[in-house]
Amino acid sequence: MPSKDAVPEESTRRAFAKYGGTVALGGLLTGCTGGDARNDPSGSDGDGGSSTDGEAGDSDASATDDTDDGSYTASISPVGEVTFESPPETVFTRLTHHAGMAFALGRGDDVTALHAPDYYDGLWNQFVERLPGVSLDWSGLYSSWQPDKEQLYALDSDLHLADPAWITRQDAWSREDIDEIAERVSPWFGNSLSDRHQEPTGEWADGYQYYGLWEQFEIVADAFRERERYEALATVREDLLATIEEGLPPEAERPTAIMIAAADIEEIYAYTLSNPGFLTSHTRPLGPRDAFEGSVESGAVVDFEAILEADPDVILYLGGFEPGTDMAGRRTAFEEDPVGSKVAAVKHDRVHPQGARYQGPILNLFQLEMTAKQLYPDAFGEWPRYEEGPYPEIPAAERLFDRQRVADAINGDL
Structure with missing residues (x-):
């Protein structure tokens, strides 16, 4: 077997046939032919600067035709401008916000890799179940949390929808490795920080730009030449946010809440609800009051005593929709603990499931709806007591967004 640094001969020939020569990252020509720990619970929040924190799809980056042969460019930080001969057909991803973007653009089955594929296939399909005529299968794909360079050659994806600034945080990857894959396989085009x-x-620190989830989705849609799909979904989101804004009670009347995740109830991770970044794109618009009052950093380990001291009105439980999660058992663990049972959210049966923080656009729509109901049932309708199975079948009159419109956009029925 060739070494990790070896360049497979066949891939090299194909890559140079695509690119016609060596190119540098930031000005790549992709020659596509034709037609959270699972939620990263141990990660701590960074406090880097920001050039934008908008969640609206108002990015000024867009794809443009720039040659007579139909090629076009798209630009994203930290990669820069990339030239495409045609839309990518196969897509490598590392994190599920990128895989979720591909799915939203009708390319879910074109994903060649993602982190914990079987876990996220099970989780995502709990929501896909409610989209008529839409299917998704990520099971058995290459698990790319720590991607191997040789495996990227083998996958031979048309696009690496991943952030090179994050990839090079791993000891196994250097900037030279990033450039090699970009030149000999296909470009990088993603933002995760x-x-x-x-x-x-x-070297990535200079000029790194931050995007909201839907800002980045717009850029990715342009890279795939899927502006119509993006605009259809963005309209659904705008309508949903308008409904939420209209129904939100005054801040003083909002409940206190915390978000937690725990594979083992003995080790509970707490996450913030409103800090900058797309991980809070489903909670920040709803404006709940942080029960920890800023005293707990995102990703910190807490115990029942700390939760009781905060005494939240609502507990949002990350990963509660994953098929292997015993949501009923998690509630019971609180209810049977002499300390946990005293927490207001436990006493009033307001321990609710969540999906994932690394959400794509479709999961974001569902999570905005369900979190609105979990936090503000009087304004947006009761949230059913969930224990297992797919996302609950909300009566049509009580839905905050139209499932059929979303399904049509994914399927290209525009």
């Missing part, structure tokens, strides 16, 4: 505004390191 916007998740919680992590501070980029080394």
